[in-house]
Amino acid sequence: MKYSISKENYLKAIFHLQNENGVVTTNELAAALLTKPASVTDMLKKLKAQRLLIYEKYKGFKLNNEGRKVALQIIRKHRLWEYFLVEKLQFGWDEVHEMAEELEHFTHKKLIDRLDTFLNYPKSDPHGDPIPDSNGKFDQQQKQISLPHLSLHRTAKVLAISPQTKEILELLQHKNILIGTKIEVKKKFSFDDSLELKVNNRTAVTISAAVAKSILVNDDQ
Amino acid sequence: MKYSISKENYLKAIFHLQNENGVVTTNELAAALLTKPASVTDMLKKLKAQRLLIYEKYKGFKLNNEGRKVALQIIRKHRLWEYFLVEKLQFGWDEVHEMAEELEHFTHKKLIDRLDTFLNYPKSDPHGDPIPDSNGKFDQQQKQISLPHLSLHRTAKVLAISPQTKEILELLQHKNILIGTKIEVKKKFSFDDSLELKVNNRTAVTISAAVAKSILVNDDQ
DNA sequence: TATTTTTTTTAGATTTGTCTAAATTTAATT
DNA sequence: AATTAAATTTAGACAAATCTAAAAAAAATA
Numbered sequence A, B: 001m002k003y004s005i006s007k008e009n010y011l012k013a014i015f016h017l018q019n020e021n022g023v024v025t026t027n028e029l030a031a032a033l034l035t036k037p038a039s040v041t042d043m044l045k046k047l048k049a050q051r052l053l054i055y056e057k058y059k060g061f062k063l064n065n066e067g068r069k070v071a072l073q074i075i076r077k078h079r080l081w082e083y084f085l086v087e088k089l090q091f092g093w094d095e096v097h098e099m100a101e102e103l104e105h106f107t108h109k110k111l112i113d114r115l116d117t118f119l120n121y122p123k124s125d126p127h128g129d130p131i132p133d134s135n136g137k138f139d140q141q142q143k144q145i146s147l148p149h150l151s152l153h154r155t156a157k158v159l160a161i162s163p164q165t166k167e168i169l170e171l172l173q174h175k176n177i178l179i180g181t182k183i184e185v186k187k188k189f190s191f192d193d194s195l196e197l198k199v200n201n202r203t204a205v206t207i208s209a210a211v212a213k214s215i216l217v218n219d220d221q
Numbered sequence C: 001t002a003t004t005t006t007t008t009t010t011a012g013a014t015t016t017g018t019c020t021a022a023a024t025t026t027a028a029t030t
Numbered sequence D: 001a002a003t004t005a006a007a008t009t010t011a012g013a014c015a016a017a018t019c020t021a022a023a024a025a026a027a028a029t030a
Helices: A005-021 A026-032 A037-049 A065-087 A097-106 A109-118 A166-174 A209-214 B005-021 B026-032 B037-049 B065-087 B097-106 B109-118 B166-174 B209-214
Strands: A053-055 A061-063 A144-146 A156-161 A182-189 A194-199 A203-207 A215-218 B053-055 B061-063 B144-146 B155-161 B182-189 B194-199 B203-207 B215-218
Touching (some): A166 A209, B005 B026, B026 B037, B065 B097, B144 B209
Antiparallel strands (some): A053 A061
16 A cells, blocks of 8 residues: 555656546656656556556556545645645745655655644645545535636636646746636737736736636636 | 765664764664665765765774764754644654654755744754754753663653653553653662652652663753 | 558666675684 | 684675667558
């Protein structure tokens, strides 16, 4: 029941990728993990041997039930640590990812459950991503849409940023767009799909299409 | 400036051993790390090559300044995590060692300094061991003596337990002997050097010589 | 469908930390 | 001082995770 750091990272990456496409390819995963396809193939064999993966040569792969369960526990650890680092240790939401990335691998179930209690069972991390509970279940989530799909002049609340690169987070931090921030789309420019926003009912801010796509807001019709 | 988990554990173990004897031997260290002398020799070469160690073949070894500095930072991390686990997550003092043992290797300086602040700069961990500050300095410590050296009928306070095996901690927990507990030696039996104690001015408790040696109390004459 | 390109896998090497067994050095004992 | 015993080091091997280069399979294109 104990997996190496490397294996845990593979499981987590596969989990995230298959949530987008259903099935994952070797090259895709290699890119996500900043490693080589040959290394991925090696590891896939091991994960399959440990019955965490559905995989046939040349056919792509995905997690089975057990693999998904393990991945969710790691994600739980990651997000609870992020919450702790921001809420208790006063780190910025854009600087906690790497730290959580390490801590998640050295946190036994008992420890993370106590941390969860200490933090009072938060439902989402500082980036707005949902935190699985002790059994690996997500809370009922609000329906999310990305900013380009939000109708003009409807005010919505930022729920998450995805993907969360250091660079995007830095940019949003600077423009005062955080989880929970109120946003209204004032104008869409078809020339480059950039958007002009009203942030927190006050400042006017312009963002590119790329940035807009990464901002997820609530969609309550 | 980044060392492997294994190297960090070697440095920490050498630090503790040389505090008792000045110089450390291969067999001694192998026993402390539950590994083989041959493995120790291999690692010593690497640590020497990295200039963390003073070492000549067949002559024993000890940390140099740099090695000591690194060891102290790891010990700081370990003890702060222990404090956190007991004070904030409500673990027992006898169950936090293993967890801290893992976390200590994945905690960057910036993180541990913030944790220190969050915990309000504790001076010692749940076992009474002093926590080095951000620069690796210990606070002025009270002079400690082990229980067999405490004069009869003088009340003293438990400052630390050393060494801290799971087994001793469990035994002491059971007998209600904790850091801070008041102890008076009522009787010394020369037959087996066992002691009869009064604990917290109330209960009478008998402990063996082995246990007594591991209990450190304050020595203010 | 045949050929080219892309993707994936295999083969073999490398690094880190470990091991066992054998050799060497130092310490202890006769 | 010679011999035995203990401690330490060397030599060679192994497992995990990675890599490069080459081979094989699948997909795309002509």
